[in-house]
Amino acid sequence: MAAKRDTYTPDSLLTVAARVFNERGYDGTSMEHLSQAAGISKSSIYHHVRGKEELLRRAISRALDELFAVLEEPTAREGRAVDRLEYVVRRTVDVLVAELPYVTLLLRVRGNTDTERWAMRRRREFDQRVAELLRRAAEEGDLRRDLDERLATRLLFGMINSIVEWYRPGHGDRVDGGQLADAVVLTAFAGLRR
Template structure:
């Protein structure tokens, strides 16, 4: 290995490589050997910066989760009518998903086989619960349709948003994060909001 190659290596580039390998091979199917080959560095170089692949997984899913939880702290997610707050949260979820696409993709694929995966699933459930509570509050305010059960509506919204990881590719000629967020918001909220008569 050349010194130049070693000089370009950073923990962030290692994390980026690890996420791609985890997505391609699955976390359980990835060894430290796979990671060192993909990064073009020795296993000992990896261990110089992290304790192992589970630490890389935790850093990766933390990045996705931190981005999602930060949405709930934004003023439009905390102030105003529940339906407006919910619409902001859904729009921003799409934007975070696209901005952090590999990290959110990995988060959505964890299965709970390790302590880190179980921790990530628990945090993800907490986020989902907070969004579901917003939907319940919007229903209680009479701002969203009452003829669709709240849990079903929540699952459908999350299903639409989470499915973006399966088809969206930033290098394809297509919509950017803002355009996708606007489209999802229109589809969800023009169908979900109670029609005024």
């Protein structure tokens, strides 16, 4: 009988790692936990990555790359700032839904490793770019001027980021990603618009 071949790819291993990190926490996950969850040996994992932190960085990068890509989309770069901001908010929810395990992991990092500190800097950079859009929309007269843009950005993303704690598509959650994005935009912009 032939030996079972390692059928894991870097992407499928990343999927398992994100799930296990989210279940156990990054610090509470060992390479043994990852190998058991993947059903492969630790040496097979090391064939794909140098270690646990590389898996963390790849998983977080997947979320960050998708979020930053939203800021480069034509609708996020052209037109009135309020329309661009609304588009970015809607697309951020889309990314969260499409990449739920990876965004969840990104939102749970606390700065305990070099990778986590890097991720937190990137998250702050993303937030600052959105805050700048909010500021411009207020300057253009489309949003309330009595809100501090950094505070409004934190509140806006607090609402969006909380979705990872309760949204479970395919497990009885009857709201799809589009409905979720519509609800976030309606809730946020009803209070932000002049």
